[in-house]
Amino acid sequence: MAKSKPSKKTTGTPPPLEIPEPKFNWMNQSRQWGTRVSPGKSGLTLDSLNVGIYGEVPPRWTDQGRNPRGAIPVKGALPIGYSVTEKIGLWAPMAAELYEEAIQRRWAPATDVPWASIQALPDDVETAICQVCTEIAQYANVDIEVLTNWQHRMSYGYHEVKQFLATASLDAARRYEAFRKRALTNGGGLGLEPMDQVNRFLLESRGGWTETVAGIALVRGLFLSTMCEYLFRHSYNDAERAIYSYVIQDVSRLIAYGVDHLRYCMARDDEKTSTVATMIAIGLGLMARDLRDPVLREALAIVFGGGIAGARREGMSVFLDFLEDFRERHVALRRWLNLPGDAMSMPRAFRPREPRQAR
Amino acid sequence: MTTPAADENLPELDLSWMNRRGPWDTHAKPGKYGLTLADIQVGEYGETPQQSQNLTGRSRGSPPRRAAMRIGGYTVRTKSDIWVENASFLYEEALQRQWSSATDVPWETIKPLPDDVEQAQCQLATFLTEVEFVAGDVPARWISVTTPDYFEARQVLLAQVMDESRHMDVFRKRALANGGGLMKATGATAGFVGGIDLSRDFTEMSSRLHISGEGAVLTIFRMGELMAYNDAEKAIYRLCAQDEARHVAFGVMHLRYMSQKAPERREEIDTYLDEAEGGMLTDAANPAGRLTQTSESLCILLGGGRDKFDEGFRKIVAIRRRQLQEYKKRVISAGFGERFENGRSRLNELMAQTAA
Numbered sequence: 093m094a095k096s097k098p099s100k101k102t103t104g105t106p107p108p109l110e111i112p113e114p115k116f117n118w119m120n121q122s123r124q125w126g127t128r129v130s131p132g133k134s135g136l137t138l139d140s141l142n143v144g145i146y147g148e149v150p151p152r153w154t155d156q157g158r159n160p161r162g163a164i165p166v167k168g169a170l171p172i173g174y175s176v177t178e179k180i181g182l183w184a185p186m187a188a189e190l191y192e193e194a195i196q197r198r199w200a201p202a203t204d205v206p207w208a209s210i211q212a213l214p215d216d217v218e219t220a221i222c223q224v225c226t227e228i229a230q231y232a233n234v235d236i237e238v239l240t241n242w243q244h245r246m247s248y249g250y251h252e253v254k255q256f257l258a259t260a261s262l263d264a265a266r267r268y269e270a271f272r273k274r275a276l277t278n279g280g281g282l283g284l285e286p287m288d289q290v291n292r293f294l295l296e297s298r299g300g301w302t303e304t305v306a307g308i309a310l311v312r313g314l315f316l317s318t319m320c321e322y323l324f325r326h327s328y329n330d331a332e333r334a335i336y337s338y339v340i341q342d343v344s345r346l347i348a349y350g351v352d353h354l355r356y357c358m359a360r361d362d363e364k365t366s367t368v369a370t371m372i373a374i375g376l377g378l379m380a381r382d383l384r385d386p387v388l389r390e391a392l393a394i395v396f397g398g399g400i401a402g403a404r405r406e407g408m409s410v411f412l413d414f415l416e417d418f419r420e421r422h423v424a425l426r427r428w429l430n431l432p433g434d435a436m437s438m439p440r441a442f443r444p445r446e447p448r449q450a451r
Numbered sequence: 452m453t454t455p456a457a458d459e460n461l462p463e464l465d466l467s468w469m470n471r472r473g474p475w476d477t478h479a480k481p482g483k484y485g486l487t488l489a490d491i492q493v494g495e496y497g498e499t500p501q502q503s504q505n506l507t508g509r510s511r512g513s514p515p516r517r518a519a520m521r522i523g524g525y526t527v528r529t530k531s532d533i534w535v536e537n538a539s540f541l542y543e544e545a546l547q548r549q550w551s552s553a554t555d556v557p558w559e560t561i562k563p564l565p566d567d568v569e570q571a572q573c574q575l576a577t578f579l580t581e582v583e584f585v586a587g588d589v590p591a592r593w594i595s596v597t598t599p600d601y602f603e604a605r606q607v608l609l610a611q612v613m614d615e616s617r618h619m620d621v622f623r624k625r626a627l628a629n630g631g632g633l634m635k636a637t638g639a640t641a642g643f644v645g646g647i648d649l650s651r652d653f654t655e656m657s658s659r660l661h662i663s664g665e666g667a668v669l670t671i672f673r674m675g676e677l678m679a680y681n682d683a684e685k686a687i688y689r690l691c692a693q694d695e696a697r698h699v700a701f702g703v704m705h706l707r708y709m710s711q712k713a714p715e716r717r718e719e720i721d722t723y724l725d726e727a728e729g730g731m732l733t734d735a736a737n738p739a740g741r742l743t744q745t746s747e748s749l750c751i752l753l754g755g756g757r758d759k760f761d762e763g764f765r766k767i768v769a770i771r772r773r774q775l776q777e778y779k780k781r782v783i784s785a786g787f788g789e790r791f792e793n794g795r796s797r798l799n800e801l802m803a804q805t806a807a
Contacts, residue, residue, distance in 0.1 A: 118744035127632045135553030159636040160580040169638030200546040202485030241595035244588040258616035265609040276491045282473035285509035292522045386465040
């Protein structure tokens, strides 16, 4: 400790205090002083901070600690062990914007869903809805496990992505909660656990974040988002409509991050295009196998058809429309990303019906 | 249930799955706070196993399928390893109290400050930008390996990751909003033995993160009025304090549950607390500790300028004492109060060192 000087006399009775001589050796140390970011019409956003050196996002972040981007790093700190250290491996230009949007669009299943609007439903419909809720809750569980497994491996220099993923994992937590609540609130309960190969595919995609993103966004995310749109159209009360609409907007952000990242990454690494295409092909193949299991397919058909009686014709027809919409959206995104493959290269379950029935 | 009359070319429905479902006739009802997690703890759905055998990731209460693959890979499968009794309350409160650093902080109230005060504010903000997300990275890692049978506790941790993300960004925003900038990092959360990052057990991690680490920061945030120079900074400290209080509450309640349900681990927990106490004044993760770049910046802020360092130092000593007192209360509340009576705790010794 530096030389000390006696405390100045104070009123009261505390014992004399030895006050250390300050060093102030941390003062006047900044890589860019004089930064003044002002709030815009959306407030003071994360993206708006990217000015001068603070907006310089290097292609590789070698610091293995939590040195904030733009600060003077400390030397000799022991490494934490981040493994995603290259910008190409996680970056999405719109991550900061998506982060702020997620916060602005926050919701609480406890209070933002009009639970009182749920009235008793026929047993077949309630059973089907509860089965769908069980499946979607497990999707959410997988999202939680996948996102949190990657988040802590990402370098601090790319904080915008880490922060966006924090919102995405809380979104998944809300999905898990909202669908469990729906299943337990109207005289039903949880349904059968899914036998879902896509869940396994996402959990076991540990080799690379970009490949995992391809599965989360273009396979599972798009499937879930499209399914929720169809469920919204065939919902039975305002509570379900609220849940589906909130979930659609949450999942849309995750898809947007995924597409933005894939585009960024593939524009800079030709090889990634083929690995991403392979990953998606595997994911779609597994999804097609999952759809052979009657549980989700029939549960959706019952919901869409208004009961077992309408499930076989009307309900299954809507279900097939849903798969077609999923396919069309998937193909459109592939085209936008310049990924090889079209509708005819997808598994049979997703190929066009001929001709599409007008109802 | 059975399929209705067969129809020309369409395949028959199977529907056998409709008879395989969890406990039925469940009617969870919303209360005055809406339909909360506590409200859906009904019947078997509210029963949490002491030891989870769920290796497929199914939702608690959902009937298992024998052919399902063991894709969970969970390492946290013992209830006492992670559970808290008030998880539902903490989670619902976290959702209700989410805030936005972009729009809920009155940034326009920040006016130019004397250069020494602005530098001190920016140094503190740099430090907080650096350390806040240790409490995001590390809980995230544990969430990913916790069985969904204990999802209530996991939900609280997910909300914490989000809170810490906001803390990281609000202090970065403060550093860049008033003619300053980021200053010098500290390496306070580096990968050293005994650090939060390297913990190999959830309770070990929680005692370091929630009880000592965040507890110390909470004391400082609660005294934010003393070091704030405008309404924006007051709002930041107040909002962060309410988040931090939930995280600390999680740690206290978890330790309490652990001490009651797994008494064989009490001695081990005391060892973690020994370690935590050893670092309370010297650990760089405590901004009121002895690391000069954070403690001196706090002294400038608390005193009102570089020339009022002495006054600031007196206040920081008071903060250190308060940190120790609040730590003691938390540990007593968690059920480990005897360490303050049987001579194991170093707290009295630390009290005497607060002015060093």
